[in-house]
Amino acid sequence: MIIPPSAIDEAGPGIDLTNQPSGISIQMSDPVRDLEYARNAVTLMYDLSGFENVRLLFKAMEYGDEPHEPPASPFGDAVNFDGVAVSGDGALWHEIQSLRSLRSDKFTAFNIDLSGALAPLGLAHGNAVRVRFCQYDDNPAPMDGFSIEGIALVGDARPPVLHLAMDDNGATPTVVDASEGLHDQTFIDPGGDPNTSAHSVPGVVGTALHFDGVDDRIVLSAESYREFLGENHDFAVAFWWKTNAPDPAVTKYVLFNRKDTENSFFAYTSQANMTLAFRFGTNEIRWVSKPWTGGADDAWHHYVFMRKGTVVSVYRDGVLGISDDNPENVLSLAPSDINMTIGATPGGNSASPGFVDDFRVYDRSLFEAEIQELAGAG
Secondary structure (H helix, E strand, C coil): EEECCCCEEECCEEEEEEEEEEEEEEEECCCCCCCCCCCEEEEEEEEECCCCEEEEEEEEEEECCCCCCCCCCCCCCCCCCCCCECCCCHHHHHHHCCCCCCCCCCEEEEEHHHHHHHHHHHHCCCCCCCEEEEEEEEECCCCCCCCEEEEEEEEEECCEEEEECCCCCCCCCCCEECCCCCEEEEEEEECCCHHHHHCCECCCCCCCEEECCCEEEEEEEEHHHHHHEEEECCCCEEEEEEEECCCCCCCCEEEECCCCCCEEEEEEEEEEEEEEECCCCCCCCCEEEEEEECCCCCEEEEEEEEEEECCEEEEECCCEEEEECCHHHHHCCCCCCCCCCCCCCCCCEEECEEEEEEEEEEEECCCCCHHHHHHHHC
């Protein structure tokens, strides 16, 4: 996945930058032939908090440029050198690739393991990792300077920490967790057959599980999700749902994570409408909610609850329903004494008739491209 920069900063008199679909291209050289040295630098900032196995790709060629080395790492923000450096805070920098003594007749291709470079430097995959291309010289091209093409960061989005694919088809009540966490869950059906094979139906991504709207539910174990809803923690909960029976004018819970004295979020149907809601506050309640009129329409829809910093959002079918930015939004959304439940309350009340597929919990926010990809699966 190509990771777009969240910010681009240019400093220097001799920079020509273009942003193309294949990546960023830069021409860097002192524009004045006066033997006075000029520093040209382009700093790209990236949010890498949701990625792993990140690589930095580009091609570079020089124009007879005289080499200038940086001091020993870490060095300051204003250092002049010919190379590529990284920083986690914009104050201390580490060179990860020299651009000294490149070829002047053809491009050299670079494929740098950025994740591997960050680790020994003590730098995390944070939300403000900076990559700087720097050139320092005293003549314009073609005497001095660099041409750098196709700058791009690529990486793998971190997988969900809980992934109930609902592809069980087994003579047991176990709902298998396909993520690395391996937190298998249990299908509860006190009034019928709890085995997942009895509830397996065609889904959007493989098979799905059917809830009868009487008492069927999956009560998630606390260790599989609760810490990811804690204070100041980004997260996302994504799933497919299809309501298969008309709802009366009462609340039927599709996803229950609600406590009326604590911050929480939940999804429910009522009068054939579908609503996703966040609840904040104790004395004065603040709601961030989005109802979809006619949303319980016997059709598959994809839903996302998400928090990124102080912003909470909900999506349906890849389209933003509502977004709210408030300092209060960073508070814990894991109510005490209850567990998140699919299809009903933990006790089996207010059960919603329908189907669930591809239920995921992430310990990070999702990227727009990911939301579109998940919703496009149908």
